[in-house]
Amino acid sequence: MNQPQNNRLALVIGSGAVKCAAALGVWKVLNRVGIEVDLLVGCSGGSLFATTMALGYSVDECIELTQRLWNRSITRKRDTRSFLKALLPQVFKFDERFGMFDDHAMLKNLRAVFGESTFTETVVPLYLVATDFHTGEPVVLDRGTLVDALRASISVPFIWRPWRVGERLLIDGAVSNPLPVDVAIREGVELILAVGFETPAPRRIKSISRFVFHLNSVMTNNLYRANFAFHNLAHHAEIITVMPDFTQQVTLFDTYLIPYVIQQGEHAMEQQLPYLQRLLGEIHSS
Amino acid sequence: MEMNPLEAGTGRKKVALVIGSGGAKCAAALGLWQVLQEEGIQISMAVGSSGGSIYAAAISLGFDLHTTEELTLSLWTRDLMEGYATNLRRAMTGEARFNESSGLIDDGPLTERLRQAFGAASFNDARIPLYIVSTDFYTGESVVHDDGPVLDALRASIAIPMIIPPWQVGDRLLVDGAVSDPLPVDVAIKEGAQVILAMGFELPIRKRMRSYTAVTTHLNSLYMNNILKSTFAFHNLAHHAEVVLLLPELDPAIGAFSAEQFPTVIAEGARSAREQLPYLRRLLSTQPVD
């Protein structure tokens, strides 16, 4: 399904790795009160949740799939070859497909969950955002296999290798568009529920690679804000931003915190619910 | 002879000059400056980020063209990158310590050249109000400098991450303005400018990457170009009057350049300014608002 039946409400889930699971808390609240989403957009970690929702899985099924997709096994095996390549580029031929972690486990998990499913099998229109590695432009993926699009969208630089889809080499959507509200705006959606996360940057910098991560984190954040500031002014209707609070740090590998993260997502959505319902009531009556 | 309407009377429009990041290419702003002087267009403020801050400072402190040329040629030289390859290898193997205050080149010569050019100049010495933007290393937020020693603000603003060590000013560790605000039109907007002349440069994109730093530099460029586009899009919508964007066409490969190339860079800056001149004259000659 590609064309939205209605243009009332879009759910946009931005980058934020494990924190993106908060979107499941948001989904829980929407389901509970019977609010339907007409369009789903995901970027980076948010893509995983947007996809499971778009396929029509129940909240509990989504939670279970998340646990299957995102666990320590995917980041356990460090890609020794890549690491060596970085140290001695002349000896081992280096190219741009450098990634610190071996992606076999991750691909295996993705394929186990999504198989060969394509975008046409979603019950809610879905758009996933990645970045063209060579030009830096955002790339919206809305056709082909879900595994390909997901693998591309979550290719965090230096964590996983860039991923080729068609003619383009793609990386993390966060490098160009961490919270792709514009995709929903472009599809003419009235109300946009944007679930976004600011990236707290790590403080202890003890190595050059940590420095690089910190820098990327800071720039993703700045891009997130700049894009949001612009999209905000550019939209004719309403963007409701759901920004869950996390009292503790939730890093890339804290998958055990998922239940907590989901709960925070629920709280954040509960706070916006009265306003959302009033707005939907307004649209209904007009 | 017809009197230049800009010199006539009170209530002229507040014009801001904003020079964005672009390394040595920012010298093209001097060409723009020349054109403004020829036309008698007075600017009310100069704002700079990263490489652009050097020219914003030179212009507002009243440096003449020759001095600024010498400054440019002494600053962006190839020997600046000495030690880079060795330092990188040592940092990656863990042989050498690398923390938040580190950079892959020795910043001694660079800081010294800045000191020689700007000495003890402070923001108060500026003939035209000057604003320089850098970035807080920890929070990523932009920091606007408008007082104290100009040298500190410049050294912070040009601190290209990973390459040039961040700079401590007071209790803040600061880096390249381009990480948060590569073309700080917002500063001009906030300070009440009506017409904003913004000269910006996109970072060159590499085609082939053969090393870790090539990939890192490439990714930084992608991020910074995207931040440039997005912040500009926002600032553009947020301004009530006009932002005139100048994008000089210079060979993207210009990193450092030689004395022979300097006139070409200035000329291109002047050309891109002259292209907008008819529009600029019309913008500035309409009845100014008090």
Add this chain to the structure above:
Amino acid sequence: MEIKTSYHDQVAVVTIEGSIDALTSAEVSAHLAGQISQGYHQLILDLNQVEYMSSAGLRAIMDGLKASRQSGGDLRLAAPQPGVDKVLRMAGFPSIMKSFPSLAEAAASFKD
């Protein structure tokens, strides 16, 4: 949502109580535009009693900001609550307009 306006010298202080969102932003926009057309170009938006600000609300403020500047004045913010301040920051407002922790400071800023 309620709007009250008071005048101090040439500055109009617009105090809003409630939410500035898609349901109330048109009224806020109109009110600000009204003040400007009456000749009050220097405006302070007192946000002390505003507990919620949405994207539509931000656009209403932006409209007022641009209109006031086009008339040679300015619109400044006073005393935003923490939640609202967070929204303002996310939307990039601190970089393009002035905001003060108190009404007194905002008023004083117009005296410079």
